[in-house]
Amino acid sequence: MRAARMHAYNEPLVLEDVPIPEIEPNEVLVKVGAAGMCRTDVQLIDGYFRPYVESIFPMTLGHEIAGEVHKIGSLVPKSAGLEEGDQVVVVGGWGDETCRHCHEGNTQICPHGKWPGFGPYGGYAEYVPVPAQYLIKVDKRYKLKAEELAPLTDAGLTPYRGIKKLRDAGALGPDRVLAVFGVGGLGTYAIQYAKLLGGGATVVAFGRNAEKLAAAEDLGADYVIDIKGKSLDDIRKELTRATGKGEIDAVIDCAGAKEMIQLGFGLLSVGAHYSSVGLVGDRIDIPLFPFVAREYTYHGSFWGNYNDLAEVVKLVQEGKVKHTVKAIRLDDVNETLDLLRSGGIVGRAVVKY
Numbered sequence: 001m002r003a004a005r006m007h008a009y010n011e012p013l014v015l016e017d018v019p020i021p022e023i024e025p026n027e028v029l030v031k032v033g034a035a036g037m038c039r040t041d042v043q044l045i046d047g048y049f050r051p052y053v054e055s056i057f058p059m060t061l062g063h064e065i066a067g068e069v070h071k072i073g074s075l076v077p078k079s080a081g082l083e084e085g086d087q088v089v090v091v092g093g094w095g096d097e098t099c100r101h102c103h104e105g106n107t108q109i110c111p112h113g114k115w116p117g118f119g120p121y122g123g124y125a126e127y128v129p130v131p132a133q134y135l136i137k138v139d140k141r142y143k144l145k146a147e148e149l150a151p152l153t154d155a156g157l158t159p160y161r162g163i164k165k166l167r168d169a170g171a172l173g174p175d176r177v178l179a180v181f182g183v184g185g186l187g188t189y190a191i192q193y194a195k196l197l198g199g200g201a202t203v204v205a206f207g208r209n210a211e212k213l214a215a216a217e218d219l220g221a222d223y224v225i226d227i228k229g230k231s232l233d234d235i236r237k238e239l240t241r242a243t244g245k246g247e248i249d250a251v252i253d254c255a256g257a258k259e260m261i262q263l264g265f266g267l268l269s270v271g272a273h274y275s276s277v278g279l280v281g282d283r284i285d286i287p288l289f290p291f292v293a294r295e296y297t298y299h300g301s302f303w304g305n306y307n308d309l310a311e312v313v314k315l316v317q318e319g320k321v322k323h324t325v326k327a328i329r330l331d332d333v334n335e336t337l338d339l340l341r342s343g344g345i346v347g348r349a350v351v352k353y
């Protein structure tokens with residue numbers, strides 16, 4: 001099969017022919033229909049995760065995977081309901097299934113977990129072995145395309161979980177302002193979930209790219225604010241003009257740049273909640289006294305679990321989520337990674353097979 005594999009840090013992926021993977025009895029071989037391209041892939045190549053995780057090369061990237069069931073392992077239970085040819089999406093965080101987090105269903109934060117696209121197998125190859133319990137079947141009647149489904153497994157999942165945390169903490173409602181920071185791959189979904197789960201909250205998208213902000217408005221943001229080159233005071237004034245108040249009650253941060261987090265905390269109302277899902281920067285530097293005295297809550301939110309993704313797939317099947325997808329060929333993967341690095345992709349780039 002064709003694969004694009006990482007052999008070293010800071011080098012382009014190598015396009016090569018490799019054997020089709022064997023499966024374990026509890027696994028399913030998925031024929032990849034499409035694989036979403038994530039900024040995390042760029043960060044992986046650039047060494048962002050190097051201090052935290054040991055990488056073994058060659059590594060097949062691509063952790064946003066949709067495809068078809070190609071072959072089913074002998075011990076996959078019938079109750080899984082999987083048949084060859086079924087359309088599926090892959091849940092990204094595979095747990096050891098022994099720890100408390102796994103038992104709570106949060107396999108994506110299992111301390112002994114692993115992820116497709118961060119090891120030998122991933123979506124930048126034509127086939128990938130997946131433990132059967134990490135597949136979600138998609139109803140074929142809805143005729144969804146693989147390139148629409150693949151990004152749901154991270155870009156369309158991660159902000160969903162992040163916004164659920166805000167909702168479950170009581171941070172959303174009709175009298176609240178919910179800000180979406182960053183209007184890239186994750187942000188385009190975050191805006192839609194902000195409207196779907198916000199309980200009537202006013203949704204304001206903050207970004208630095210006019211084209212992406214226009215897309216955010218099309219996706220349902222009540223207001224968009226271009227923060228490029230503006231001071232905190234300017235932005236507060238613009239926010240006041242838009243919403244009637246110069247404060248934000250909740251943030252879903254799909255970017256995570258240090259300055260943007262500082263801006264966000266500078267705009268928070270008393271008792272506000274901030275949910276971080278984006279990883280553009282690698283440090284948080286915010287003043288402590290207001291954090292304590294104004295009772296802010298900071299949520300880290302990582303990827304999503306099986307049930308989160310099943311809910312996202314349901315919303316998509318019901319036609320409640322729009323896709324902003326650009327399909328590319330596997331052969332163009334390195335050029336597209338460069339575009340991602342420079343912020344030149346609107347929506348999600350997806351490798352289509």
Ligand SMILES: [Zn+2]
Pocket residue numbers: 095096097098099100101102103107110111112113
């Ligand atoms: Zn576990």
